Amino acid sequence: MxxxxxxxxxxxxxxxxxxxxxxxxxxxxxxxxxxxxxxxxxxxxxxxxxxxxxxxxxxxxxxxxxxxxxxxxxxxxxxxxxxxxxxxxxxxxxxxxxxxxxxxxxxxxxxxxxxxxxxxxxxxxxxxxxxxxxxxxxxxxxxxxxxxxxxxxxxxxxxxxxxxxxxxxxxxxxxxxxxxxxxxxxxxxxxxxxxxxxxxxxxxxxxxxxxxxxxxxxxxxxxHLTDPALTPRRVAHAHGISVRTLYRLCEEGGFSLEKWIIRRRLDGARADLAAPHLAHRTIESIARAWGFPNPAHFSRRFHQTFGATPTQWRRHATPARSAPDAPPERPARP
Missing domain, CATH: 2.60.120.10 (Jelly Rolls)
Structure with missing residues (x-):
């Protein structure tokens, strides 16, 4: 507000x-x-x-x-x-x-x-x-x-x-x-x-x-969501617990560790695909930035989750995109 x-x-x-x-x-x-x-x-x-x-x-x-x-x-x-x-x-x-x-x-x-x-x-x-x-x-x-x-x-x-x-x-x-x-x-x-x-x-x-x-x-x-090296073993090591304990902790919290990571990465990629100031970036580069090195795998998971391919989503989310737009910046004060 x-x-x-x-x-x-x-x-x-x-x-x-x-x-x-x-x-x-x-x-x-x-x-x-x-x-x-x-x-x-x-x-x-x-x-x-x-x-x-x-x-x-x-x-x-x-x-x-x-x-x-x-x-x-x-x-x-x-x-x-x-x-x-x-x-x-x-x-x-x-x-x-x-x-x-x-x-x-x-x-x-x-x-x-x-x-x-x-x-x-x-x-x-x-x-x-x-x-x-x-x-x-x-x-x-x-x-x-x-x-x-x-x-x-x-x-x-x-x-x-x-x-x-x-x-x-x-x-x-x-x-x-x-x-x-x-x-x-x-x-x-x-x-x-x-x-x-x-x-x-x-x-x-x-x-x-x-x-x-x-x-x-x-x-x-x-x-560390965008880090491709984010693995259960690394997460467990960072918190001084075993991988088994990590999985049990997530289960008690009501979610799957792998599914949580994938969904947040997909959400991040979807937001970036709709961002006007990122219109110059390819779908593949955005996918890699969010931890999806395989374009086909990314496209399949994206479609399964959101009901549209990355290309369809980008076209729908930014229908009037004609050129990359920079995010608005406040002009320097006089």
Whole structure:
């Protein structure tokens, strides 16, 4: 849901509207803009997934500050997870005496009631973040605080990053559909696992590792979905379990590992075949990119699943395609 686009406002109203939006939606207590009103641009969208709120903030450089002293009561128990979208600048994150640069490959984490924090970037940038009540993570606030400077050392950080971006890509559809609740649960499981992987005691780590094994396996599969070397043995090895245990875990989760992988790859290929900016790519190259090295096998599986050949689907999905279209980009700010 679009909350604000300052380009829709007179220059004289932009800063006040922006501050009102970030204070209301994100509990920001101070805002420093890097541009005058004539050059200021911010676009803010939010989506709700059960107890979780996802934010997409993009625009000109700024510094957002949240103070413990001024955090509103209804937001005080929240935890924020902040990331910078890849290719959209480098952000400065600071919380609880910890500073970190986030350039699309890291996560900033902070519980609102226990630590002030700031987040910002220069030039054009874009942040993807979510907030959730600490109670839904089921972890002590001290454990969350201990994790803040250590997240970059966890192998689970890339899994959560990939998951957040995948959640954002289809947020309009997922947030209003039956997937919203399960996706929120998966996000919380991965966040909890990330925190305790660097800050939990041994007993908590073991408990959370067991509880979150299936969400971690699914996140790993999504992250490596296009890799042709993605095999059950590799997945099992990455999680310290046997292949037999992996198959049993998937069976208990109600799905077949091989069928899950093939269906997600087919879904990805189908989306790419309909994408105007990929119209210059051959069907065979798109199939290979999604882990189907054999064109005949890909075409057969595609037809069995969707009731049309890849060629028929592409023709139907993009009937007016006359030349490859580049994805729209916002022009450089003046």
């Amino acid at each position: 679009l909350v604000l686009d300052t380009d829709d406002l007179p220059e004289s109203d932009r800063y006040e509207a922006l501050y009102a939006a970030v204070a209301r939606e994100g509990g920001i207590s101070a805002l420093e803009e890097g541009e005058p009103a004539s050059r200021l641009w911010k676009r803010i969208e939010i989506w709700t997934f059960g107890p979780l709120t996802l934010f997409d903030t993009q625009g000109t450089g700024a510094r957002f500050v949240r103070s413990v002293r001024t955090t509103r009561r209804e937001l005080a128990a929240n935890v924020s997870v902040m990331t910078q979208a890849p290719g959209h600048g480098t952000a400065r994150f600071g919380a609880d005496n910890h500073q970190r640069l986030l350039a699309g490959d890291g996560i900033g984490l902070v519980p609102h009631m226990a630590a002030s924090h700031e987040y910002g970037w220069d030039g054009l940038g874009r942040s993807l973040a979510f907030t959730v009540d600490l109670a839904h993570l089921g972890l002590p606030v001290d454990t969350v605080l201990d994790a803040i400077p250590l997240l970059g050392h966890s192998p689970l950080e890339p899994l959560l990053l990939h998951h957040i971006r995948a959640l954002h890509r289809d947020a309009d559809r997922y947030s209003t559909g039956p997937e919203a609740g399960p996706l929120a649960d998966a996000t919380l499981h991965l966040t909890r696992a990330l925190i305790v992987s660097v800050a939990g005691d041994d007993r908590t780590r073991r408990e959370v590792a067991h509880e979150t094994l299936l969400p971690r396996v699914l996140a790993y599969l999504r992250t």
